[in-house]
Amino acid sequence: MASTGWDIIVVGAGSAGAALAARTAEKGARVLLVEAGPDYRSAEMHEAWRSPNPAVALLDPQAAEGLVWTELATARTDRQQPGLYWRGRGAGGSSAINGQIAIRPPMADFEEWGLPGWAPDDVLPYFAKLEDDAQFGDEPYHGRGGPTPVWRMPRADWGAVDTALAQAARAAGHGWTEDVNAPRGSGVSPYPINSRDGRRVSVNDAYLERARDLGTLTVRGDALVDRVLFDGDRAVGVRLADGGELRAGTVVLSAGVIHSPAILLRSGIGPAARLRELGIGVRHQLPVGQGMQDHPLALVAIPLAEHARRRTPHDRHTNVCVRWTSGPDAPENDMMFVGLNESVLAMAAATPGLPTGSYGVWLNKNDSRGELTLASADPAADPVVRQRMLSDPRDLARMRAGVRALVELALRPETARITEGSLEKENPALFAALDSDAALDDHLLATVLDAQHGTSTCRMGASDAPETVVDSECRVLGVDGLRVVDASVFPSVPRANTNLATIMAGELMADRLA
């Protein structure tokens, strides 16, 4: 049965979709937010998700039930078998299950995108609008009173790994930056956190909760969108997996890096040959699903001395990062070191409770790109994802140098103070490969992880560029009334964890839509 009466249908209640839906509803548009996972009020969130340590809930099957896409797998490199790729489901999307790290990309990312309406002067007001920054809110490029609280852990409360990483990196010559979210923030910094009183604030809490009483916003959970409905070349609504149809003047896909492209593909928008193989009629040929990026991540495990171990399961997993540049010819801030008081960043491989922390290094800037295709036209089947990380030799070379620099930090006296036992014994395969480029490449290709920062499967760009799926207004090329607004439109992965940039995109596009 067809339902009508909305101006905008937003598909996906995650970081971008919740911000976009709430803000457009505030401006008076009648908005229907359709979410595959459960809808729930802030007060109903399982308490485990409020923990400062995301592993507490992610590894608790009861808390995670329904809120994670459990069948979704990606192959990180062509050498690896597919493994679970974490994505959030339900009100709040991935913001409800993520690590609560609230870091902005440096403005160089937006300069490099070179897109009209996305220059630093365009995006900065929205980064400011989305936040309530406890420390730096009065700076002109920051904000106070916005929906997302941002703060930094006082140094006295850092974990032992945080302190050791900061000291080791400082001793190795990296500068100190109190505010990594300043427009050109670089160096050793406290990792900003989005929580209030130590409790997670997702976009469900920050945006949807207060917009639910407006009368203009309807949230419909447990509604899996199959495809977009068209009248000629104009999008007029969506069809649900159960056959229901919902109609509106504008359709916005905010289903995230994996599922926005999947919906486009099922709607006949994508690489024509592959669509035909699946029996899907081709509406418009576009490079949907091509170009995926994430941050390839390598870890060095650190066996922790008794005094350096976490005190409670809720200890924050990370409080420090080091954004740095790998060399004079490298792109600025192309690298990131992170410290983990407990080895949980690679959530899929997390082993909570072990007396082990880690240092990690990831490539903030990548040349490698992956691809996503449909396994079938069935909306319940997750796509096939090959991330192809480190497939570009330039990435492999920088990762090799990065992991060697990471091991040097781990061998410094500042780290030795928190270490008990042999680093080499804790990381035998890595140490065996360290001295040979070929062996290290093999090791990295076999073991590299992602940082759960997927982007760029529906790339935004110039209308005549071959890689473009949406223009700088987030409109899908070749059709009317259909936009994509989420992390999938980023032309490349930003030089930071991706949540704040994605919320920013929702805020910015709300002003352009309503």
Ligand SMILES: Cc1cc2nc3c(=O)[nH]c(=O)nc-3n(C[C@H](O)[C@H](O)[C@H](O)COP(=O)(O)OP(=O)(O)OC[C@H]3O[C@@H](n4cnc5c(N)ncnc54)[C@H](O)[C@@H]3O)c2cc1C
């Ligand atoms: C485990 C984890 C840890 C992370 N940690 C951090 C961190 O600490 N800091 C940081 O900055 N970033 C982090 N990230 C990344 C960040 O959270 C994401 O980049 C961001 O939330 C993506 O927002 P989005 O709007 O693109 O998609 P999402 O927030 O994933 O939202 C997409 C929504 O669409 C829904 N959906 C999908 N398909 C359909 C369909 N067919 N029909 C209806 N609805 C659908 C999904 O259920 C989901 O709710 C993490 C991510 C994960 C998964």
